[in-house]
Amino acid sequence: MDPHLLRTFVTVAGCGSFSGAARQLGYTQSAVSQHVAALEEDLGATLLHRRPVVPTEAGVRLLDHAGPILLRLDAARADVRRTAAEAAGRLIFGATPLALAYPMSLAVARLRRSMPGLDVTLRVAGRAAVVTGVAAGELDLGLVDGVAAPTDPLRLPDAGALTTVRVAEEPCGVFLPADHPLAARSGLRLGDLVEARWIDAPDVGAPLADLRAAAGVDGVRAAFRYEGTDVASLLTLVAAGHGLAILPMRTHPGVRAVPIVEPRLVHRIELLHGHLAGPAEALTRSVRSGA
Template sequence: MDPHLLRTYVTVARLASFSEAARALGYTQSAVSQHIAALEQDLGASLLTRRPVAPTAAGERLLEHAGPLLLRLEAARADVVRMAAAPDRELKLATTSTALGPRVLAALPASGVTLRVLPRDEVPAAVATGTADLGLVDGLAAPSDPLRLPDVAPLTTYGVGEEPVCVLLPDTHPLAGRAGLRLGDLADARWLDAPDAGLPLTHLRGANGGHGFRAALRYEGTDVRALTALAAAGHGLTLLPRSAAAGVPHTVAVPLTRPRVVHRTELVCAGAGRPRGAAAAVAEALLEKA
């Protein structure tokens, strides 16, 4: 399939409009219609209904493939450009909010850094497509176990830190005086669902056999301080790395004792080689500290 046609199709399906897709892509509406017709002829299937504009069953199936295919093409282009270009003196770092622990912050240079805090699943894609030189991702894992990252392109990951995790409770909570807590005992508690600011509830369910941990409130941001304020106000519990949970006013951070899991942080690099330029210095500092 011609990737130009595929990109046009994805844009039309996303915007549900031929005219809006034409504006977004810088084409005429006639050209967009020709692209869709050519793709449908190539595949021998109708991909879109016209009124309203919406994917057919075959079109929905194509959309499942299209995102990873186009991302892989962008990653290939970025990889070639990265190899051919001179090393960049400035660093573009994509990270999750809870990956920015004290060890990571100490490794950053005093200047020349652009820091982007992204949702967890977007960090590998940012590195793969070249919008970031390095990425930092984190999650819940058994000690020394690697994280499971989306397969977006050839990427290399390095473990750069592990630390204990704590349940953040209001200081008035009945369990606030405990020396430790077991995750299974908290499966029916009220939880904050904050997939991009704390450790996602899906990670907790995975560690607890796939069930429990219903959300009392969903927070769709990346600000850890906003998440801890919600926990302090009693809107729900949250699981955080110890460094992020300690010292939050009006809360108690109780260590998680069972199962034996840690907060793991990994460095994400493009391709199979070590990074170059400013990215190399930060990567070396992080690996040395690890």
């Protein structure tokens, strides 16, 4: 199966049109049609209905396999290219906004002292982007955060066999406006807040799906969605009364953080990596040892 043809098929299925896929891929529409036809001939099955352009049953089955296949190909390509980068002394790591609370900058500073001339790039992004970046080999390491029960793993996007290293953990609480009726409480039960107004900030605060799982209920509905990665902006929205959010227990002006007493939840930061070599391996050793 030609991966170029597979990528074209996935793009057409995602766009819902051959012309849209052609614009996205930089091909002619005729070339896109030929790619899909060649893949169908190779597999002996029709993969797309043409009017409208939607996957057939066989196409749906192929899409289930296509994501992991293309991701592994991207990872292999990046891994080979990274060999040259390691020789040149480069390190690219990604981090979610709240994961930056972990003093990774100190570990990187020590690494740069031991490897003079090391070229370091930091990319701040949402959880899914960091996880996918590490899985695809675009990032040497990833630092991600999330909310979970103390004994549970973080609920991260499925991106193949990545190794996780727990590096930090702290209590988390419900953040609400300072004048909120519940702000004076000494603790709150998550089950009592399922009908509250929540801010859905999947790349900064606790994803609402995680809260539903933790509370064991189908409630916890979003009243407002924030699609950004700036923590200060999220807190501004909380202070303005747009909804509640769950974050690590720290003091911030204009908002009040009330501990969650049931269920017990923690904010955790984990390091993600695939194949390790060069500066990435040295940095991971430093994090594992707590140095």
